[in-house]
Amino acid sequence: MIDNLPNGWRVEKLGNLVKRMHQGINTAADKVEFSNSGYPILQTKNISKGIIDFNDTKYMNNEYWEKYKEKYKPKINDILLANIGTIGKNVIVKEESDYLIHWNIFLIEPNQTLITTNYLKSFFDKLYNQNYYDLFLKGGTVKFISKSFLIDLQIPIPPLQQQEKIVKVLDLTSNLIKKQKELLEKYDLFLKSKFIEMFGEPVSNPKGWSLGKLKDLFLQVNYGTSSKANEENKGFPILRMNNITYSGHLNVSDLKHIELSEKDLKKFILEKGDILFNRTNSKELVGKTTVFNLDEQYSFAGYLVRAKVNDKADPYFISYFLNSDYGKAVLLNMAKNIVGMANINAQEMQSIDCYIPPIELQNQFASIVEKIETIKEKENQKLKQLEDLHNSMMQKAFKGEI
DNA sequence: TTGGATCCAGGTGTTGTCGC
């Protein structure tokens, strides 16, 4: 895995670079009883977003805390590494706080005279990005990485000063990625606030637009195909529920295909400007809406509803209306829970109350959306380039090439 | 067209077992 390192570098096993490295408290083996208050026990899910998130933690009482705090309480500059679930996700402990870690997390205290916390974290991140851990998973139904794997993990070690330099370079590209993502989020926020600025809050209708129902704005509504999709790329790509994001964008990174007869082509092939509405999903996700705006020919699945607008409405206006806070609240309230799933049928969707601003104003909004979407596409390409650059830098960094 | 039922996959928490 590691060869041809520059002068001054060496390869060392992780086990020789840490002061302590062990899993957290085994609540089952140690017969720890959880309680509703007391000291939090951090589990994998609490670090899976790359930060320490205390939401949805379990607690232990004072008796257990006193017994286990010495061993299982993280200190500043320790690294917490997920051992199960989102394996390899890790965070640096930056603040002193009273909590313990569950055994699904490894607590790692780097020996700062040999390796810096930031350098080790960068190395863990590189392995995670490369899916390296997947090669060494153990376990049956539930996979995990073992302590022996971590102890023997070979790490290229430059002098401390160079470790800091490498971290700085990698921080540079990861900060650029972070800023690029923030920029993209700002474009979305801009469009949401532009919608409110131009049309007013839907719930109060401060501009006094005429009122109606969504069905007043539709020319045609129909369900997608109920035929089974294939993964052999046969036929047309088919949009499914996972191709519509919660915020109302199309994501075609994961596609299946479907073969359509001549008769079904007209019925199930999308046209630019079609609205897609997710009728069946979990309660929170049902009602995801987007506008189809791609040049290629796509079909759509039966749990999506396609609506074509009449001359009173612009599809972007309706999509942003349904994806507004008001729209989401209406949809959440309307969704009927089936077993594990929720549903809003086409009739119910069309019965949603809405205001109807002049079509000229809606078109003006749509034109702004299209301009922003064009800019976002370019910014997304930049983001992809930055991510490629960051990955390439990580590869080079740990070979001593930067 | 609609929605109830079921299945599957992935993620995560809990419990059991084995070897040192």
Add this chain to the structure above:
DNA sequence: GCGACAACACCTGGATCCAA
């Protein structure tokens, strides 16, 4: 007895089938 590991259980999102 303890730690490491294996397996079971459960939850959730997503996909599909099928009867009405």
